[in-house]
Amino acid sequence: MAALPPNEQTRVDMERARANTSFDVSGVRDLLHGSYGFGWEAHAKLLTVVSREAVVNKAGRPFMSREERYKTGQAVIDRFNELRVEHGWSDEQLESALLLTGEILPSTLHATAFLPVILRQGSDEQVRHWGMLARARAIIGCYAQTELGHGTDVAALETTATFDKTRDEFVLHSPTLTSTKWWIGGLGRTATHAVVQAQLVLEGKRMGPHLFIVQLRSLEDHKTLPGRTIGDIGPKAFNAHPATDHGFLRFDHVRIPRAHMLSKFAQVTRDATYVAPPHAKLSYGGMLYIRAQMNLGGALTLAKAITISVRYCTVRRQGRIGPDGLAPAVVSYPSTYHRLLPVLAKAYVFNIVSRDLLKQYDAMSVRLAEGDASLLPETHVALAGMKVLVSADVLAGIDTARRAMGGHGFSEFAGVGALLAMHTPAVTYEGDxxxxxxxxxxxxxxxxxxxxxxxxxxxxxxxxxxxxxxxxxxxxxxxxxxxxxxxxxxxxxxxxxxxxxxxxxxxxxxxxxxxxxxxxxxxxxxxxxxxxxxxxxxxxxxxxxxxxxxxxxxxxxxxxxxxxxxxxxxxxxxxxxxxxxxxxxxxxAIGLTDAFGFTDWELDSVLGVHDGGVYDALWERARKSGFNDVGKEEQATYKGHISAVLRRGSALAAKL
Amino acid sequence: MAALPPNEQTRVDMERARANTSFDVSGVRDLLHGSYGFGWEAHAKLLTVVSREAVVNKAGRPFMSREERYKTGQAVIDRFNELRVEHGWSDEQLESALLLTGEILPSTLHATAFLPVILRQGSDEQVRHWGMLARARAIIGCYAQTELGHGTDVAALETTATFDKTRDEFVLHSPTLTSTKWWIGGLGRTATHAVVQAQLVLEGKRMGPHLFIVQLRSLEDHKTLPGRTIGDIGPKAFNAHPATDHGFLRFDHVRIPRAHMLSKFAQVTRDATYVAPPHAKLSYGGMLYIRAQMNLGGALTLAKAITISVRYCTVRRQGRIGPDGLAPAVVSYPSTYHRLLPVLAKAYVFNIVSRDLLKQYDAMSVRLAEGDASLLPETHVALAGMKVLVSADVLAGIDTARRAMGGHGFSEFAGVGALLAMHTPAVTYEGDxxxxxxxxxxxxxxxxxxxxxxxxxxxxxxxxxxxxxxxxxxxxxxxxxxxxxxxxxxxxxxxxxxxxxxxxxxxxxxxxxxxxxxxxxxxxxxxxxxxxxxxxxxxxxxxxxxxxxxxxxxxxxxxxxxxxxxxxxxxxxxxxxxxxxxxxxxxxAIGLTDAFGFTDWELDSVLGVHDGGVYDALWERARKSGFNDVGKEEQATYKGHISAVLRRGSALAAKL
Incomplete structure (x- = not known):
């Protein structure tokens, strides 16, 4: 017989496994954090600040309605913008801090699409004006490309921006139901402005998709401006991304000044002449930014999932009792480690290669800004191939990690389901x-x-x-x-x-x-x-x-x-x-997952706790579940329905 | 240019695709419904009755909290038990009707585990008494096997049922935290009784796991009886199975009469003698029932997902405009149909083979009831292999169907996410x-x-x-x-x-x-x-x-x-x-999916609507989204947080 109760044995198992580590974990941590980004030390410092903020309330999420998730998200953005001033955070630090909450927020697309598109596609003056307002968050933006009827293929977009020479304005219009902008993150209830992809129509001629800055809501009272019909498109599968208001948008002949067309490359002059960009692909570079970021994001999500699963499978025991009086650890079965370790290997490889590719993207961007598109084709194909492979393998890897944990992996408290839900759209968005x-x-x-x-x-x-x-x-x-x-x-x-x-x-x-x-x-x-x-x-x-x-x-x-x-x-x-x-x-295995450097706060998983005390953690969270301690609700359901079923059943039983 | 607006074109496309069907759909429908079960006609009749019941409220589900999903589920059970009396439904018809709601209800385990275990493992008298009460729903049961620390391996269960000869009673006890029963469907807030798997201890000797009927809650006021600690284990990943109260249960020396041990095979006599079953495997047959049912359930879930996806990909158009002025249908791309049609083939094959296997299971059960276990090994291995393969391939197939729909497949209104969430635990439960x-x-x-x-x-x-x-x-x-x-x-x-x-x-x-x-x-x-x-x-x-x-x-x-x-x-x-x-x-492809016979009510999917009007359906549901038309909430978030961000941003911008 085992000397310890199983729930205590888990801590001993974790301690032993950790003590087995044959290498210096901190060196590997630096490798995984260092080649691109802030590096480990700055990351850890930021994490300490962020994880002290009660407003983030990770443990509360499984019990919040969508309205509450959205509101909490806004409160987090508000508080983190305050912290930014307090701590003098850079733009990158603010976004990293928001990412560390593990919640996809309405501000995410502001930072990863709205702002970068302005900075990369705006004229110098537009960058100065709009870029500055966006960086400060004096305006909140979204990026309106996808339409109800059209996704990855921008050439097919139906929204029009027709130049009215008489008034020196563009008229934005949604001519059909299917031209309604759809899936636009942050649009439904938040954004004040949008960068809109629309077909430029010049003197009756369609010039292809171009980008326009359009104000959506009043900066005085946040009311929707005339000619815009805006709403939220509804919940996402798996209850994913609940804090983000993916929205729809229809234009009814909305007028904007000519100066609101982003014109670093293509331009329209006062007399309706089209000035073509020096290189047809120049404007394409900006769209690759999100893909470059996505690969690293996917790698980190996979790292979380595999850390949780390796930890749980190290302390979970099952099967025939051995000479030590204990069943073997689940991770020790060939059919388990053969699933988990290759996923761990991918989490490492994707991390390292993604950071390399971000460097390559940056180098290309610098050249592109100088009008040199020579690095674009290589970078484009590498990012396209990597986006497909990494997004798909991360999704499969998270699922492998979840399944290896057996039944408990299906608990929301395991934390892996939420990672999978969050990552799910990555295989179909930003280019199916x-x-x-x-x-x-x-x-x-x-x-x-x-x-x-x-x-x-x-x-x-x-x-x-x-x-x-x-x-x-x-x-x-x-x-x-x-x-x-x-x-x-x-x-x-x-x-x-x-x-x-x-x-x-x-x-x-x-x-x-x-x-x-x-x-x-x-x-x-x-x-x-x-x-x-x-x-x-x-x-x-x-x-x-x-x-x-x-x-x-x-x-x-x-x-x-x-x-x-x-x-x-x-x-x-x-x-x-x-x-x-x-x-x-x-x-x-434990040392290699420890090297990712995740804290318990970051993982938010009862099965991935650092000390291995998984059963105590699961028990504690279940006891506090918002579905318990609801005496009144419970009695109401009983009196309303359960008792009726039982009464009807008794009557029926008497007749049988 | 296309003659019709894209949202209207979809209906024309669907009509044409349907008209192309080369075979008699009704014949295939009979094949898919006929070889086991009620057959098509009886199924369609039941479906008509069920889909008239407003209480089911499918469209409302994405906007309900877990408490509301649970309560609505209880209301549905109550109403359907009433309908059962009205229409004179058989047990099977009642369960089929509940299944048609597409919601996993707390009563599901009563019907698929609690009742069948009593019927198969109870003595004649136990079947008469408990079986009758359970069939009538004069008691509501759950099946308590899995423990916090032990899953598929029943031999390792820690809960004990110690025979106290002096009082002719069993004492049920949970000696450790990890012996807490966990994941028990319908236990958290509903069940009045449980069949409990526990280690029989006889005169100090462990006799292995046996089954015991234990009352959990009062039939007078539904209060938890002394010695039982009961609660809900918390939400499941992907917001799955929200209407079911998966629960935990700890026993503190709970006494039950000797007659409450299910004793068709093994028995304990008044003088503490153990009467072994004639065949060690006899009691195992009952556990296979759920696996046999699961395969057909999985096949039908896959059929829904592939119907939705084939329909949407038939009317969704994308890519280079052809001579007809239209972009090609997405389904016409080799990379799409090469993914979808093999999934459709699996939905057919799993349906047909699962029904065959249910017949084989029934034949084995008849023999088993006669004490003949000769068919058990074959059926056991076939069901084990099929459970693994079908559950995994159904999950993968639903995901393929979802991804083929691109971005819109991620909307909860597409309906495929909910199917995937519902099916997710199938790969880890009922035998990992x-x-x-x-x-x-x-x-x-x-x-x-x-x-x-x-x-x-x-x-x-x-x-x-x-x-x-x-x-x-x-x-x-x-x-x-x-x-x-x-x-x-x-x-x-x-x-x-x-x-x-x-x-x-x-x-x-x-x-x-x-x-x-x-x-x-x-x-x-x-x-x-x-x-x-x-x-x-x-x-x-x-x-x-x-x-x-x-x-x-x-x-x-x-x-x-x-x-x-x-x-x-x-x-x-x-x-x-x-x-x-x-x-x-x-x-x-459309004819082959039509042959499953799903109605729009059953599929509950804006992308799988029978008439192909996907964009109108998506638009209608988004407009009615519970996250819109919340003027007050919206203003509160604005005044509370968004305006603060903007004000802070303006101040910051002034300094930049």
């Missing part, structure tokens, strides 16, 4: 994944065509450099360089295979899943090359464990690609190597 | 999928061992008959019989491969994903054999279309198994066949 696949494939086929027809080798380090990879002559599964090369060759091999099946009129009819397969293979080649670069660093912290974890990422990626690699990889040897690597990593 | 995998694998390895060591051929038609399948010498991808044989050989091949890697002390360490892979291969072989049987029927309704759909199921199952079939299947030819089959099916 299956639409972005098409863009990656188009670029891949073009690059393939160039290489095969001209024999040109793609430049080393470029996105499509893998196209030059030769079929591996030998494969050492223990050699991460070999594995990265293998994944690069596989991408070239998949593209070549798809090219052979292309139908002249309907390209993918002979292989309808080809686009998703090519997009994934290409992006996995890109990631594998980055991972190999990281592994080449001699100063990589975390010793053998971090190296093993990245190695595991490559091995399990190869495992999912076995159907493409039948002639090159022996599945039995590969699976044995995966098993061996997992087993070697297992003693460091 | 990864624990059930182990049971399937154990049986598979045993059968393999028998066949290889003795050379015995498993009986034709038995679950493991595929073990005798020879490696196919030729493969015609157009021949469904060939494909079924291929999947059967693949299962035998996967098992043989895993057997070679087994580690003597830690069986799956060399291949930690082996259990999940074997379980899936084995169950897919089982399903493929059933599908081949169905295709052998000459009277199969639905003409070529239903045949093609089942064919597609086999093809895409082979596609997911390519890593196991590298030496046998040419991936290029297979994918081309998948593409060809999808394309041929596409014109019948």
């Amino acid at each position: 994944n299956y639409v972005l696949d098409k863009q990656v494939v188009r670029a891949a086929l073009k690059a393939h065509q160039l290489v095969t027809s001209s024999g040109a080798t793609p430049p080393r380090g470029s996105f499509f450099s893998f196209l030059a990879t030769q079929r591996p002559v030998s494969l050492n599964l223990g050699d991460t360089h070999d594995l990265a090369k293998l994944l690069q060759w596989r991408a070239a091999h998949v593209i070549a295979g798809v090219v052979r099946t292309l139908h002249p009129n309907a390209p993918f009819e002979n292989d309808p899943g080809a686009e998703a397969r090519v997009s994934r293979a290409v992006t996995e080649a890109f990631i594998a090359a980055r991972v190999a670069d990281v592994l080449a660093r001699t100063d990589l912290p975390g010793g053998q464990s971090v190296r093993r974890l990245l190695h595991l990422y490559l091995l399990t990626t190869v495992e999912t690609a076995l159907a493409d690699l039948a002639t090159v990889v022996d599945p039995v040897a590969l699976r044995a190597k995966v098993g061996e690597t997992c087993k070697a990593l297992l003693p460091d | 999928n990864y624990v059930l995998d182990k049971q399937v694998v154990r049986a598979a390895l045993k059968a393999h061992q028998l066949v290889t060591s003795s050379g015995a051929t498993p009986p034709r038609g038995s679950f493991f008959s595929f073990l005798a399948t020879q490696r196919p010498v030729s493969l015609n991808l157009g021949d469904t019989h060939d494909l079924a044989k291929l999947l059967q050989w693949r299962a035998a091949h996967v098992i043989a491969g895993v057997v070679r890697t087994l580690h003597p002390n830690a069986p799956f360490e060399n291949d930690p994903g082996a259990e999940a892979r074997v379980s899936r291969a084995v169950t897919e072989a089982f399903i493929a054999a059933r599908v081949a049987d169905v295709l052998a029927r000459t009277d199969l309704p639905g003409g070529q279309s239903v045949r093609r759909l089942l064919h597609l199921y086999l093809l895409t199952t082979v596609e997911t198994a390519l890593a196991d079939l590298a030496t046998v299947v040419d991936p290029v030819a297979l994918r081309a066949k998948v593409g060809e089959t999808c394309k041929a099916l596409l014109p019948d």
Whole structure:
């Protein structure tokens, strides 16, 4: 028999697991926080400030109505704007602080879409005027692109901005029901202004989508201005994003000054002449900003989920009692660690590669601001491929983490459900994944065509450099360089295979899943090359464990690609190597998750508590559940309905 | 340019798609409803009655608090129990009517666990007494098995039922925090009685888990009886199952008469003698009932999701304008139909195979009641494998359906999110999928061992008959019989491969994903054999279309198994066949979903409306959203917080 009651044993288990850690956790924490962003110290300082704010009230969320979640969110924004002044926070610090609450707020789109679009697409004067007001939050903005009938395809947008030369104004109008702006975060009840994507109509001619700043609500009393019909589009699936007022917006001939068209690139002159941008793609760069941010956001969400699951599975015991009088820890079963450790590896890889890609995006932005779009195509395809792969794998990984926790993973108090709900739309917004696949494939086929027809080798380090990879002559599964090369060759091999099946009129009819397969293979080649670069660093912290974890990422990626690699990889040897690597990593699982640096306040999970006391935590929260201690409500339901059922049942039973 | 506004065009599109149907929908509807259960006509009649009941209030659900969902659920139960008397419904009709509301109610576990356990495990007298009271709803029951610290493994349960010979009573007790009963549906605020799984302790000796009927609340005033601590465990992830009060329960030395131990099989006599059941597994049969029901429930949930998604993707248009002045329907893209049609195929296959398996379960139950457990092992392994596969694939399929709808699929009004939330726990409850995998694998390895060591051929038609399948010498991808044989050989091949890697002390360490892979291969072989049987029927309704759909199921199952079939299947030819089959099916997609027979009331989805008017439906529901028309609330948030942010911002802007 166990010496301790099971609820106390969990703390001992966690302490032991933590003590097993073979490497210096702080070094790895710096790696995971350091390569882009504030770095660990500044992050930890901000977190301390934020987590002292009672207004955030994480524990209360599961019991709030949507109205309460929205109001609490507004109170948080208000308080954090106050803190910003108090602490002299930068724009980035304010947004990071708001992100740390774990709630998607109506202000999120102000910071990630409204403001950046003005800064990137506005003329110098517009940046000075509107950019300053937006940065100060003297106005609150939203970004109105998507329409009821049109999503990712901006060319199809129906909203019009017709130039009225006589009055030097644009007239914004929604000609149809389907042109209603829809899904606009922060619009429903909050924003005072919008950047609106609309078809510019000049002298009767449609000039394609352009951006316009439109005031929506009065700055005096917040009332909706004439000609705008605004509302909230209703709740989201899984009760997700309840604090955000995704809205709809219809224009009935709303007039704005000509100066409200964002005109860093394209312009309309007083005499209705269209001044085209110097490069057709210049205005596209700004839209990539959210995608670049999304990858890191996804990586961090996955890190939370896997931390919770690894911790719980370390202290949860189940199965045949061993010589120590205890059932084995759930994490010690091959069928469990084989699920969790590859997800942990992804949380690391996505974190590192996303930060790299943010640096690449910044470098491109600098060039773009100088009118140089040369880095755009590479960055665009990398971000499209990564957005698809990271958003999908993060969603799948969170779900794997949830399922590994068995029944308790379905409790809202486990915290993983909320992470999954929050991340769910990432696969369909900011470019639907299956639409972005098409863009990656188009670029891949073009690059393939160039290489095969001209024999040109793609430049080393470029996105499509893998196209030059030769079929591996030998494969050492223990050699991460070999594995990265293998994944690069596989991408070239998949593209070549798809090219052979292309139908002249309907390209993918002979292989309808080809686009998703090519997009994934290409992006996995890109990631594998980055991972190999990281592994080449001699100063990589975390010793053998971090190296093993990245190695595991490559091995399990190869495992999912076995159907493409039948002639090159022996599945039995590969699976044995995966098993061996997992087993070697297992003693460091807690250390590797600790290295993310999440506090209990951040995770807000009874199953992911740092000290392992999961049963006490679950019991405490259930006892305080807002659905208990409601004596009056309970009696009302009994008297109203339950007693009626029982009375009817008694009468019926007497007759049976 | 299109002649019609986009919102009206959708209705024309739907009408045309429906008119394209090549087969008689009513025949297929009968197939999908007929082989087990009431059949279509009786179902439709019940549905008409139920959907007239305003108390159900589907449209109101997204705006209700949990308290309101619970209360509304109780009101529905009350009203439906009244209707039962009015219409003379059978037990099955009452439960079907409640299921048709689409809400998981506190009464669900009464009907699917409490009552069946009494009927199957009670002595004749217990069935007469308790069974009658439960059937009439003169008592309301729950089924208390899972504990805070113990899930699928009943042997580890800590709750004790100690026989006190002196008073001829059992004493129920929860010795630890982790022995608290947890996740018990209907317990938190509703049930008057429970069937409790507890360790029988007889003269100081633990006799393993047995079942006991315990009263929880007074039938006079519904107050909790002494010695019981009861409460609700809190909300579930994704706001799922909000109308059900999953509860916790602790016993402090609660005494019940000896007659309250369910004693059809095992018994305790007045002098504390244990009378063992004639067959150790006899009591196990009852637990399989929920699994058998779950498969059909999952199939129907998937059918709803795919109906909604196929309908929406048929009328949603996107992309380059064609010669008809319209963008193509989203469903016409290979990357879309290649995702949706295989899910539709699964909704058919799971429906048909689940109904077959319910018949098999019933046949086994009849034998079991006669003390004959000979059919149990086969049925057990089939239900375990199917539970794992169907629950996981339904969840994945609903998600595929949701994602294919792009952004709007994330609206709660789309209805698919609620289906996914409702189905989510199916992969971890009633036997966690990864624990059930182990049971399937154990049986598979045993059968393999028998066949290889003795050379015995498993009986034709038995679950493991595929073990005798020879490696196919030729493969015609157009021949469904060939494909079924291929999947059967693949299962035998996967098992043989895993057997070679087994580690003597830690069986799956060399291949930690082996259990999940074997379980899936084995169950897919089982399903493929059933599908081949169905295709052998000459009277199969639905003409070529239903045949093609089942064919597609086999093809895409082979596609997911390519890593196991590298030496046998040419991936290029297979994918081309998948593409060809999808394309041929596409014109019948609407007809094939119509054949499920769902009404708009049942689907409760703005994107799945029968007439295709999706934009009008979305607009109407958004306008009526409970988060709009809240002038007072809106002004309060503005005055409380938004204005403060703006004022602070103005002051800040003045300084910038």
